[in-house]
Amino acid sequence: MEAQFIDDPAAPLGARWxxxxxxxxxxxxxxxxxxVLASRAGVPCHHLPRHxxxxxxxxxxxxxxxxxxxxHGLGDTIHFIRYAPLVHAVAREVIVWAQPELIPLLESCTGxxxxxxxxxxxxxxxxxxxxEIMELPHVFRSTLATLPCDVPYLTAPRASRPRDGRLAVGLxxxxxxxxxxxxxxxxxxxxxxxxxxVHIQLLHDTAADASDRFEIxxxxxxxxxTAGLMRALDLIISVDSMPAHxxxxxxxxxxxxxxxxxxxxxxxxxxxxxxxxxxxxxRQPREGAWAPVIEQVRVELARLASD
Numbered sequence: 275m276e277a278q279f280i281d282d283p284a285a286p287l288g289a290r291w292x293x294x295x296x297x298x299x300x301x302x303x304x305x306x307x308x309x310v311l312a313s314r315a316g317v318p319c320h321h322l323p324r325h326x327x328x329x330x331x332x333x334x335x336x337x338x339x340x341x342x343x344x345x346h347g348l349g350d351t352i353h354f355i356r357y358a359p360l361v362h363a364v365a366r367e368v369i370v371w372a373q374p375e376l377i378p379l380l381e382s383c384t385g386x387x388x389x390x391x392x393x394x395x396x397x398x399x400x401x402x403x404x405x406e407i408m409e410l411p412h413v414f415r416s417t418l419a420t421l422p423c424d425v426p427y428l429t430a431p432r433a434s435r436p437r438d439g440r441l442a443v444g445l446x447x448x449x450x451x452x453x454x455x456x457x458x459x460x461x462x463x464x465x466x467x468x469x470x471x472v473h474i475q476l477l478h479d480t481a482a483d484a485s486d487r488f489e490i491x492x493x494x495x496x497x498x499x500t501a502g503l504m505r506a507l508d509l510i511i512s513v514d515s516m517p518a519h520x521x522x523x524x525x526x527x528x529x530x531x532x533x534x535x536x537x538x539x540x541x542x543x544x545x546x547x548x549x550x551x552x553x554x555x556x557r558q559p560r561e562g563a564w565a566p567v568i569e570q571v572r573v574e575l576a577r578l579a580s581d
Contacts, residue, residue, distance in 0.1 A: 285299075287306055292499045293352070294306065295541070297541065300405055300411070300416060300417050303418055304412055310332050311331075315331070325345055330403075331410065336365070338365055338366060338403045338519050339365070340365040340368050341403070345407070345482060346406075347516065348497070349450075350408055351373060353523075354411070355523075356423075358370065361379045368387050368388070369388045369401060370407075371392050371399075372389060376390040377391060377439050377497040379430060379497050379501055379520075380428070387453070423549060425524070425551055427523055429501075430501035433503045441472045442475075442506070443472060443473065443474045443507065443510070444474075444479065444491060444512075445474050445476050446464045446477050446515060447460065448478055449506045450516065454531070457513060462488070465572045466488075466568065470576055471576075471579035472575055474488050475488060476489070477491050477494050485505070486519070497520070504521055509527070509528070509578070513531050514529065516536060518553070521553075526552060531557050531567050531571070534561040560573075
């Protein structure tokens with residue numbers, strides 16, 4: 275049924291694209307994207323929320339001053355900034371208009387000639403071609419074999435922290451405001467407390483019922499500070515949120531905990547990610563079922579600590 279649906283010309287383009295991406299059929303997804311690009315030619319989109327605005331009109335980037343607009347979330351910018359070196363290889367200049375809190379981190383990314391803080395107005399830079407950062411995989415028609423997946427492609431000064439011989443783990447159980455269903459209720463984390471040989475710190479503040487089980491790591495009030503702390507840890511465990519992308523971009527081992535109906539970028543039936551070589555995926559067996567995920571993490575953590 276799914277194959278018939280995504281191959282049905284009458285099916286909504288967005289749904290067909292999503293289905294292809296979930297199945298890792300990127301080439302087919304770009305064919306759908308081509309149709310979307312043609313359908314929106316000349317259609318204004320400035321009245322839409324920023325994350326729904328389309329930018330690229332299909333113009334080539336060769337020998338152009340290219341403005342990359344970061345209109346989605348922090349995690350999306352971290353995920354797709356990997357394309358900056360590819361843009362730089364063909365463009366005359368690469369300008370990235372990014373969220374201000376990310377700029378200190380993005381300064382470590384190669385291929386960017388100019389960083390400008392994103393704001394609610396219009397970009398105050400000259401450019402020839404502009405593109406939203408999440409459109410870049412379509413621009414380069416990436417496949418599973420050609421995804422730019424070399425890590426790290428971002429870095430930060432490593433934080434100094436004492437080591438006591440235990441496995442040092444950073445935990446993120448709360449997602450951003452985009453999708454609260456990605457967050458794990460704090461009471462579900464209890465099986466991870468007091469594991470022998472494991473020292474878990476939360477990389478965010480949380481409710482009191484979890485802070486009495488796990489200490490909150492200092493120095494996570496900025497993205498750059500969080501990146502530096504991650505570099506001093508052995509493992510990051512995170513729900514589908516910005517810190518998972520940050521750890522993956524830094525080349526740090528990261529276990530990403532996914533809801534059953536996961537985002538397209540994690541595809542289906544995979545425990546690895548072609549985007550991030552150091553990432554493992556732990557998936558809900560059914561929607562809302564975090565207990566089996568936490569139990570799997572507990573068993574794997576215990577095994578890792580004993581090794």
